[in-house]
Amino acid sequence: MKKSVVACLLAFATSPLFAQIQAPKELIQFYTQEWKGERFPDGRPKVPDEIVKRLANVSIEEAWGIMRGDGYNNQFEGGFQIIHPEKPLVGRVLTAQYMPSRPDMEKPIKEKGKAEGRKGASNSWPIDALQINDVYVADGFGKIVDGTLIGDNLGNSIYAKSKTGVVFDGSVRDLEGLSAIDGFVGFTRGYDPSAIKDMTMTCINCPIRIGRASVLPGDLVLGKPEGVIFIPAHLAEKVVNRAEFIALQDEFGHKMLRENKFTPGEIDMKWSEPIKAAFREHLKTRSGKVYLTAEQIEAFLARE
Known part of the structure; x- marks a missing residue:
């Protein structure tokens, strides 16, 4: 079994598909193979809308306990500052991975993005992939100063596309403008007036870490004042x-x-x-x- 897993990952890593900003659907399907239902064209599990809607009434503790009973012990993270904490955040996860930038890594990523027809800075690229009921979840390695993944311009675009919000292990700017977006819910590590700097978006829809939680594209996320919990699609x-x-x-x-x-x-x-x-x-x-x-x-x- 271990040999087949290694062989599969090596096949992805050495194929032309791997040299993409967005993870190929075959890789997403590999990581989410427990899901047997419908999928989006990008490969993410498509948990039915009714389940997404009903999740809003579930408590963090109930979801945590049920998943823990199935051996999922690393799905919750707290300690966020929340925009509109009175509203639960629910939706299907779209992930993005950010890393500290270095010229030899950033240059080919920008070139690849341009070749794929992507516009603007790389922190806007995940937003272009959002659909209704998606939640943009990003690992910004906890950076606050110069770690502002969005401001109110991108926040308005996110809400227009998804009608949900964001979970960032990073920060945001333009808090006043983001708070004025009716319905937008944000879980972030903090707020700062600086603009994003020395960060590179390395992958869309790859497995990521948010604090102590492991997150896969297509998970459901439930966010309430206690924090956020990520529910594997097949357990939703x-x-x-x-x-x-x-x-x-x-x-x-x-x-x-x-x-x-x-x-x-x-x-x-x-x-x-x-x-x-x-x-x-x-x-x-x-x-x-x-x-x-x-x-x-x-x-x-x-x-x-």
């Missing part, structure tokens, strides 16, 4: 469904405790049949949409 539906069931359980449990119908011990332990029956009745009368089917709910209850 499982995370959303399980989290919604946990939220329904908590809602019901709190209601039963307020009404003194069951004790804390009964609610916190494995549910008895009378509690399950009361839960089913609660679902029939509660306000608000329940996305889970009756069959999915019964499957979850059977495991409780």
